[in-house]
Structure formats: C-alpha cells, structure tokens
Amino acid sequence: MEELAKEAGITVRTLRFYRERKLIPPPRREGRIAWYDEHHLARLRTIAALLERGHTLSGIADLATAFESGRDVGQLLGLAASEAPTWSEEEPVRLTPEQLADYFEGEVTAENLATALNLGYLATDGDEIIHISRRLLEVSAALVTQGVPLASVLAAGHRVREHTEALTRLFTDLIHAHLPDTEFEEAMARLRPLAKDVVEAELSMAMDRQVRAERESSQRS
Template sequence: MTEKHEYRMEELARLAGITVRTLRFYRERKLIPPPRREGRIAWYDDHHLARLRTIAALLERGHTLNGIAELADAFDHGRDVGDLLGLGEPTEETPVRLTPEELAARFEGEVTPENLAAAMELGYLGTDGDELVHISHRLLEVSSALVREGIPLGEVLQAGVRVREHADALAELFADLILRHAPEPELHRLRPLARSVVEAELSLALDRRMRKGSNSD
C-alpha cells in the first residue's frame, strides 16, 4: 500500500518549486483542489503536488492559466475530458481507467510531469477524481509496448502528434470521397472500408521501408 504524504503550505510550495504566493494564487484560481483543514492548519497531499507539477509542465508548453483552469475544473467535477479537448466520445476505442500506480507500472520511470502534460495535450490522458483515464485501450497497449522495447515515452508521444496529423488528413480525404457519392449516414457504415485501406497501405509502406533497409546493407 502506498504511503500517504501530507504537507503544510510552505513544504508543498518548496517541493513544487514555486513560491507560497504562487501557491495561494493557484488555490484562489481553483487550479488545485481545496486542502484538508485541521483547525486553522491546511494540509495538502501528493495529489496537490502532482497537480502543481502538471500545471508547471503545461505552462512550459504554452498553455494559459485560463485553459489550465478549465482542465482543472473538468478533472475535479468529473466532466468528460475528451469532450473538453474536442475529441468527443470514441465510437470504436475503449477508454481505460487506471490508478496513478498502474500507469507508473506500465511506463516505469517514464511518467514525468512533462510526459503527462504531453499526453493530456494530445487528448490521450485525463483524470477523473483520483483515477486516470486513457482514451484508447489499443493506443495504451501500443505505447507501453514501445516503451518496453526501449523507446522513450516522450518520443512515442512526439510520434503520436505526427500520426494524429496524418490520420486527420486521411479521415478528411475519405470523408470527402464518401460524401461526394453518398449521404452523411453512410459515412459510419463505410468507415471499415476506409480503415482497411489505411491498414493495407501502411503494411505495404512498411514492406517497402524494410526492403529499402535490407538493400542498403
């Protein structure tokens, strides 16, 4: 069982690398949940520390405090983080709920505030209370498999950004093609055909890439 740590305000600020004044500001902006009160003493825990480190990583990535506050509000009130990030409810992907400990076990040594912020920015990861929610079981399995093969999680997430760009372009291509010849409701029915084309073309592209590598030896 993981030991629970609690901190006074000064200690929490020191561990998070911020000033007490900044911590008070974040609390007033509701960027972190209220502390546990014991008389006049406020006690913070590891969830507050993790939130502060994630805020720092998001700020480094160019997010505004208003945007972070919106995410924090969604996390604290159980709103659908996928909807908040504009992803909507996945129709074929299965979300996965994880404890922070389970996520750390899957990506040993790779669960840093920077990687968490990148996963949140991609829309892969959100929180619901004390649980983490990954938007896709398949993407979670592939990501953890790549990390087990020795590929840093940060690079996996960077590749995810590029894959997302290409996937969006392919989705637009097939949607435009289908909608030029069929009504909107047919888009969902014909979706498996588009997916099969992409899977086949990617397989052929990997064949060409492997042949290219073997020919250069």
C-alpha cells in the same frame, strides 16, 4: 509541504499560493501533520505543464474546479470532442495517477502530460485519468518498454494523427463525390472496415519495402 514542493520543483511559497487559490486540494491531516500524496504531485505537474503552454492562473483555476466536479478537462480545454460517436471502436481506460505511472515508469513528466492532453489522449474525471483508447495506451506502453522514450512516442502519435486525418478526408471525399449527403453516416459505417483493410494492406507492403531497402543498403555497405 516542503517535500511536495521539492518533488514538484517549486517553492514552498508557490505551493502555499496554489493552496490559497484552491488550485490543489487540501492535504489529509493527522493531528498537526499534513499528508500530501501522488494525487497532489500529479496535479502540480499538470499545472506546471499548463503554465508552460501559456494558460493563465484563472484558467487553471477553472481546471481545478473541473477536477473537483468531475468534468472532462479535455472538453474544458477544447482538446477533445464533446462526445465520441456511438459506433466508436475505441475503449476508454480509467486510471489512477499511480497506474498511469506504472504504464510509463519514469516517463510521466509535466511535458509529456501536456503533450498527451494536447493530443486529446488524456482527460480527467475527478481523481481518475481517462485514456481515450486502450489500444493506443497498450501500444504506447509497449514501445516505451522496448526503449522508445515516451516523448518520441507522443511526437510520432502527432504525426500519425496528421496522416490518418488526411486519409479520413480522402475517404470522406470519396463518399461525398458518389453518394447523397443524407446517406453519409451509414456510408461511413459501411466504409470503415474497407478503409481499414486498405490502410493496413498498404502499411504492411510499405513496411516490407522498407525492410528490403534497409537490407539491400546493409549489404551494399
């Protein structure tokens, strides 16, 4: 218990209080020895992150119940859509806390976990963590491997989310302006690959312009 409390940055008294409130699961026992593991540490870090974001202990108790019952914590906190559309192209990934730590070695902090939860990138199902998109997971891990801090990756993800939602509204308005509302879902399905091509082409050209601008700036200096 003392070792777990030290790793989590809390007092043993606080840890005992969390146990009494059933905010963390009981340890595995061998005789009189109680063994805690990475699952307990991950839970404590999540609790700390939620407290920092203003959640009450009662709300966190609901979170603990969700952990045990397998409910989606993202839904419980209102951080994710209740159900992804059947035509979604994103593949969720199930991970243990240890596997998540392997993707982002040394970067899985309470603050980063809270940010990822807030973005809806992560949810939980029992002892497993669910990342909503394999593509986003692998891109994020690649950026961290190349030396970009995970906190910066998540901050960039938040800004990208804002821009992509604005782009989606643009294409949605285009459909509403020219097609009946009864055809909206079918029209969105048809428009999706076209919209992706437009955005990818514009992003590619914007990156080309940025590289040229940086090169010309270096040459002038």
